[in-house]
Amino acid sequence: MEIARKDALSKDPSERVQDWREFGVRLPDSELQQQGARCMDCGIPFCQTGSTTPNGKALGCPVYNLIPEWNDLVYRGKWREALNRLHKTNNFPEFTGRVCPAPCEGSCVLGLIDKPVAIKSIEQAIIDKGFEEGWVVPQPPESRTGKKIAVVGSGPAGLAAAAQLNKAGHLVTVFERADRIGGLLMYGIPNMKLEKGVVERRVKLLEAEGITFVTNTEVGKDISAEEIRGKFDAVILAGGAAKPRDLPIEGRDSDGIHFAMDYLHADTKSLLDSGHADGNYITAKDKHVIVIGGGDTGTDCVGTAIRHGCATVTQFEITTRPPEMRADSNPWPEWPGVYKLDYGQEEARAKFGDDPRQYEVMTKQFKADKKGRVKELHTVQIRWVIGDDGRMKPEEVEGSARSWKADLVLLAMGFTGPENPLPEAFGVEQDTRSNVRARYGDFATNIEGVFAAGDMRRGQSLVVWAINEGRAVAEAVNKWVMR
Template sequence: MGKTTGFMEYKRRPLHYRDPSERINDWQEIASLPSEDLLQEQAARCMDCAVPFCQNGSVLAGMTTGCPVYNLIPEWNDLVFKGRWKEAYLRLKKTNPFPEFTGRACPAPCEGGCVASLYESAVSIKNIERAIIDKAFEEGWVIPAPPKKRTGKKVAVIGSGPAGLASASQLNLKGHSVTVYERNDRIGGLLTYGIPKMKIEQKVINRRLSLLEEEGIQFITNVEIGKQVSMEELRAQYDAVILCIGATRPRDVQLKGRELQGIHFAMDFLHSNTKSLLDSNFTDGRFISAQGKDVIVIGGGDTASDCISTALRQNCKSLVQFDIYPERPKMRTGENPWPQYPIIHKMDTAQEEASYSFGKDPRSYSTSAVEFLGNEQGAVSGIMSRELRILKNERGEKKKEEVPLTEKIWPTQLVLLAIGFEGPETPLVQHLQENPNEKYATNEEGIFIAGDARRGQSLIVWAIQEGKEVADQCDRYLQNKQSV
């Protein structure tokens, strides 16, 4: 490493975030990168550690730590420190086909495994990754790289989220002809319609899609396989099919009053908002509006935070977030040792914006909704909640239970359910089973499955890695198959 004592000499510096008073009034990206000099200083904080836990994705205690796409993090940190940005980009592209996405939307499990966090704080790996790819685009280093020859084999990829795009990109580079099918009117899956534009502006997504098209990938929108086109028709046209359809079936709650108007799944709220923004800058009115409403978001994850940021930009009247967990500690506890992903109290950009708008953190911890209340028009008007406590049994297992006599009524006219996903929506996968002897292959020849559709709701980096790996598996299959 070029600066072996950098982690002791320099403090961690975060991204520059626009002031909440400014950013809640638009849908532009909220963060900008520091100067090159400061980024090189931050890269100097990367230690010459014997075992770089940052670059090897592992699941510890049910959580991801380290990088699932196996980014060569110490190598490109060192190159950035030395000002060798193009070489850093070439190192980065070896493992990650879409660093502009992960550099913006990934929760950075790599930083959870960073050895420097044991001394003071983790290296700002995610920021440096974004800086490398943004500079690569600015300098013109990112150019289309179509294959030199075609194999004559054709592959259909169903779904255009991170897993679908990664598998399509890798198979195209191997010379196969790839067509990506997307049921929505725009390519990108959750990158386009699930993540608000202040996190990833659409021009960032479109820039990469244009490159993929120039490399020879064909995209077909507004086609849902199983409806407009049957799986049988698809299999007759292609040598292989890869299902990257995500796990977009939302988890619901079975509470009294669930049928009331004004209770929506988070993804319906986010999707309609983004589509209206991209279609008409909201002039079509075809979105779920939080304007002037008391909003309650149920859930504690990234999707819940996205709902908060979106509701604030729609000028909601008030905002509360129900979190079933107690407030996290400020530092790791003995139950959450390094290199596990740190379960600590964090104020993300959404809570920061809500605190600016309403003077306090929107989260109500250890809170569970127990009943939805309605008015005479059949619309939701409130939620009854109870506090939760965590108990341990004799085996040390934790269990949540409601605390009697802690009922509270919260006024609301808009409830957003952001409590996770249960699996794919489509019946395409109902009869499929993963082949126990071949990862990503199914019990039907020539059909593969990857991403959230295979592993369940997960991180963008796992989706990209699964897209890469399923492409390798599909390529091996195609090498031994006659073309259709």
């Protein structure tokens, strides 16, 4: 009531695009304590409910962070106690504090009458201060059970499961097909949003606690499922759901059209390997870039293309432009589906003068030059109407056809499920969306001793839900191996 919301500082968009360093800057401790004071001691802290509405909208924090407690501890200057509270529920607050969209803030009670508490900024500050002060140290288990657990996939779900099972005294081995541990944390999120030293710092900590990491190994290809099952008492499939949604229209086979994750992965690997000196990435320099699709991945493509030095960048959204304020159909405490500029759009506006997003646009054709390289896109505007079945469907607007110059097209339209051969290798059942079939709670697949969690089980989701599932599957596996 007395203190205005203040988020973590951010470098000027025009300056931060000159390098690949994180663009966030922590507020001074005194200001963070003031931000903690905005937490209202409300009767029911919806911020930590961690549930969903019947229509799938997120409510509060999926890992049930004790948000009011550590807000108050920060307000009182008890940072180490706040860190202990934070680690009770969240294995990796340095990740969620940077890349989670903060559904907790969307459900903050203060958000009913004012801007919500800056929960995400405070969370990141707590864990960063913990590392700086030397409070975060390896804590290996005092004894071992002798049980061996294999975790396939080193994203947030796999890492959370590994961390919890290791704490229980089991011998955990994590298999990763890439050359570095972290899954999408490492190669799916650009460095300016999550510096890879932050990921590597946590991985080294987990190694010091006794977890074994095996890289450059694709289970089901480099090592068989039978061998894995023969060596371990239980297996957790946490390989994510990174099969990209394609756009099979005329001209799709033109050169210069890439899936967003291929673009982002190659860029980060080249940056880490050589500072981009090896040239082993898809450059946007001096190119007219079209990003098809919104969401975090689309934003990351926009920010990456700008840092490459693109000539222009445009982002197509098939959805309608969100309203400035909550719609009546989107009440608190649901996640607010309102118009906002994420970091990539801020940077595009600073460089090119406007938000790069074009709404209600449907791409109809890619057109290539004589060498087979994409040179333009053809689109139409659409409007959303109610179909005969009662569902919303796109309807083309007559006379809205348009062409767009394009040298590089990035497809960021989401994901359709897990990539094979992992599910097939283990013979696990998959649902109609190709996700591994395993009930939340026990996480058991149809194959004895094989469990599934994270995006591979639930479909593409937030990092905070991946941590939720990683922790929960660890509990289920612990009960199963110790039965």
